[in-house]
Amino acid sequence: MKYRYTLNIDKERCKGCGICISLCPRDVLEFEEYLNEGGNHPVRLTGNECIGCRACVIMCPDIAIELVREDINESTYAR
Ligand code: SF4
């Protein structure tokens, strides 16, 4: 079974502290251009290189990140 990882980020809960950006081993997090209602630039996930290590999930002081694991169904490929 192969997996692909993505994140659910609560953009209004995010305080824009940048801890997750500095900790991510794959450098796949960055700030949004816009400001949320709290006046902060929330974080977004870029690309497809998240390895699901959960560092961002565990270290976010505002519990704004949730990891989502999707199964990649290989049975759709020809054998
Ligand atoms: S789970 Fe790990 S690899 Fe994925 S965005 Fe968070 S810190 Fe980066």
Ligand code: SF4
């Ligand atoms: S650690 Fe949490 S609050 Fe800080 S920038 Fe990342 S998602 Fe936002």
